Amino acid sequence: xxxxxxxxxxxxxxxxxxxxxxxxxxxxxxxAGFFLILFLLVHLSINLLLLGDNPETFNxxxxxxxxxxxxxxxxxxxxxxxxxxxxxxIILQIQNWIARPARYKKRYPxxxxxxxxxxxxxxxxVFIFLFIHFLNFWFVRLGLVEGDHHNFYGMAHELFRHLGYxxxxxxSFLILGxxxxxxxxxxxxxxGLNNRxxxxxxxxxxxxxxILVPLGFALIPFVIYFFK
Amino acid sequence: xxxxxxxxxxxxxxxxxxxxxxxxxxVSREMTFxxxxxxLNDKLIKEGKDPVAFDSxxxxxxxxxxxxxxxxxxxxxxxxxxxCQLNMSVFKDGDTITVEPFxxxxxxxxxxxxxxxxxxxxxxxxxxxxSVNTGAAPEAxxxxxxxxxxxxxFDAGICIGCGSCVAACKNASAMLFVSAKISQLALLPQGQVxxxxxxxxMVREMDxxxxxxxxxxxxxxxxxxxxxxxxxxxxxNREYYKATLG
Numbered sequence: 001x002x003x004x005x006x007x008x009x010x011x012x013x014x015x016x017x018x019x020x021x022x023x024x025x026x027x028x029x030x031x032a033g034f035f036l037i038l039f040l041l042v043h044l045s046i047n048l049l050l051l052g053d054n055p056e057t058f059n060x061x062x063x064x065x066x067x068x069x070x071x072x073x074x075x076x077x078x079x080x081x082x083x084x085x086x087x088x089x090i091i092l093q094i095q096n097w098i099a100r101p102a103r104y105k106k107r108y109p110x111x112x113x114x115x116x117x118x119x120x121x122x123x124x125x126v127f128i129f130l131f132i133h134f135l136n137f138w139f140v141r142l143g144l145v146e147g148d149h150h151n152f153y154g155m156a157h158e159l160f161r162h163l164g165y166x167x168x169x170x171x172s173f174l175i176l177g178x179x180x181x182x183x184x185x186x187x188x189x190x191x192g193l194n195n196r197x198x199x200x201x202x203x204x205x206x207x208x209x210x211i212l213v214p215l216g217f218a219l220i221p222f223v224i225y226f227f228k
Numbered sequence: 229x230x231x232x233x234x235x236x237x238x239x240x241x242x243x244x245x246x247x248x249x250x251x252x253x254x255v256s257r258e259m260t261f262x263x264x265x266x267x268l269n270d271k272l273i274k275e276g277k278d279p280v281a282f283d284s285x286x287x288x289x290x291x292x293x294x295x296x297x298x299x300x301x302x303x304x305x306x307x308x309x310x311x312c313q314l315n316m317s318v319f320k321d322g323d324t325i326t327v328e329p330f331x332x333x334x335x336x337x338x339x340x341x342x343x344x345x346x347x348x349x350x351x352x353x354x355x356x357x358x359s360v361n362t363g364a365a366p367e368a369x370x371x372x373x374x375x376x377x378x379x380x381x382f383d384a385g386i387c388i389g390c391g392s393c394v395a396a397c398k399n400a401s402a403m404l405f406v407s408a409k410i411s412q413l414a415l416l417p418q419g420q421v422x423x424x425x426x427x428x429x430m431v432r433e434m435d436x437x438x439x440x441x442x443x444x445x446x447x448x449x450x451x452x453x454x455x456x457x458x459x460x461x462x463x464x465n466r467e468y469y470k471a472t473l474g
Contacts, residue, residue: 021431022441023468092441096399099333099440105234105247106326108300110396112446117398119443186444192469194462 025092030190032085033183037209039078044216051223055153062152066141086127093120115182122179129172157228160221169221173214180210229255229316232324233268235280238337241344245337247326261304261314262287262294265327281340287312289453292388295395296341297328302392302451310390310453330395333438334402347437348389348405354433355409359421377415384412386454393448393456399440404448406434407464408456414467424471431468 019025046065049058065071115122136159140147147155159165184206188194193202231252238245252268259267262284269279284294294311298304304314319325329337334347360366373381385408393404410427413419419426442461449458 020472021468022435023431023465024472026441027465027469092443096401096440096443099400099438100331100398101333102331102337104297104300104328104331105236106300106328108305110301110445110447110450112450113444116443116445182444189444189458189462190465192462192466194459 022095025088026190028084029088029092030187032081032088034187035078035081036085037180037184037187039081040213044213047217047220050153050156050220055151058153058156059151063150066149082130086123089120089123113182113186115178116186119179119182122175125175126172126179129168129176132168157224160224163225166221166225170218173218176217177210177214180213181207184209229257229319229321231255231264231316231319232322234324234326235341236328236337237280237340238329239339241336241338255316257315257317259316260287260312261296261298261316262312264316281338281342283342284312289313290388292390295330295390295392297330297395299326302330302395303453307450308453308455310388310392313453330391332391332394332400332440334400335391335394343391345389345391347439348391348402350437351402351406351430351433352389352409354429355413355426356422356429358413358418360418371417373416381412381415384408384415384456384460387412387452387456388454390453392451392453394439396447396451397440397442398445398447399443401442401448402434402437402439403442403461403464404452404456404458406430407460410467411460411463414463423467427464427467427471431464 019028046058046061049061052058135145136155137152139145140155141149160169185199185203188199188202193199233250233252234247235250236245237248250268252264252271255264255267262282265280265282272279282294282296285291287294289310289312292310295302296304296311298311298314303309303311305318306314327341329335329341329343335343335345338344387405387408389405391405394400394402397404410430413426414423444458444461446458449456
């Protein structure tokens with residue numbers, strides 16, 4: 001035959017593992033995810049400044065985050081990490097769906113990591129929120145959307161006065177909490193760190209982190225809406 | 229006991245297949261699950277019908293041939309046993325039991341409940357050999373191995389390759405099986421010589437055969453008849469990073 005019957009075999013591309021293997025893909029996924037987990041802490045600590053009465057403190061922190069060259073490099077790495085995490089997550093998920101073409105009729109819900117079963121969906125919801133978030137802030141700073149990027153404090157306070165926006169915000173962070181609940185300990189398992197001493201500690205820190213960090217974010221619009 | 233069975237019937241690998249319902253009376257509590265299926269087949273043959281095809285060999289939980297997906301779980305509702313070790317006493321009179329073959333792209337159905345598990349054989353073959361001299365069995369005490377390590381290796385080594393991990397995993401991943409084989413040998417001095425090559429080739433073969441990726445859910449560990457630990461998957465990850473990065 002002169003031409004191959006199928007020039008592009010999508011199934012082959014999807015199952016042909018990037019970076020050499022399934023394990024390498026998982027490692028990249030976990031590394032990018034863990035990087036995002038660490039970034040959440042930085043983001044939260046700056047956001048908490050929104051609770052202060054002086055807009056200058058927050059705006060100065062925001063200006064620092066957008067102006068300082070080291071942070072700018074970090075920003076590129078961060079967006080790269082986010083994209084890798086999302087794209088790799090989707091690719092892995094498609095591979096997993098392909099691996100079981102016929103579904104079971106009856107499935108007993110296993111008593112295992114509950115949220116791990118919905119990572120693609122919780123991740124998808126968090127991504128939709130991120131898009132709204134980018135529209136409101138990051139795109140403004142990039143000049144893609146109109147707004148005063150020197151006064152993020154004012155913009156945030158304005159947004160948090162809308163109950164509708166706050167409800168979307170709270171739901172998004174609840175879902176993020178579900179995502180993190182599995183993500184934190186799962187990353188360490190993928191890194192290969194699993195032993196009798198560390199694993200219970202990692203799991204506990206993961207649970208505390210997945211509750212406290214989303215709660216911290218959710219608290220800000222709560223305080224602004226009801227008490228300011 | 230009277231039992232209603234919903235059994236997956238599929239004439240051939242390419243047949244679409246469907247669930248067929250059987251009402252079975254006279255099931256004894258003393259029967260094993262497979263004996264109950266034998267009893268059903270006996271009836272079907274007497275009625276001139278095609279018996280339900282299912283696999284079994286040792287019927288004592290050591291060969292890994294008989295795995296079935298019973299009421300939504302591999303090997304039924306009891307933890308830590310194979311399908312042949314499941315006793316009908318766990319079911320009640322009037323129960324409906326759904327029986328399906330293990331489902332995975334790498335485990336195609338041959339007929340009814342029988343699946344082709346030769347992908348596991350290919351995985352084992354890809355792992356290659358260990359360099360030991362043949363001949364008389366060597367003196368067991370000549371290579372000292374720490375008790376804890378020997379036990380870890382043994383805990384991984386008891387994997388019978390039944391495929392329950394693949395069946396239970398939402399991604400049809402074979403990582404618990406492959407990791408058990410890898411860590412069993414990687415833990416012991418005899419397995420060191422080919423350790424790096426072994427993990428590389430076995431992971432490559434696992435991907436090629438179309439198994440899914442582990443999402444650290446832990447369903448495999450929960451449903452494994454030999455209760456192989458997720459620890460092995462972390463160990464395999466470490467071995468793989470060592471082999472490819474270091």
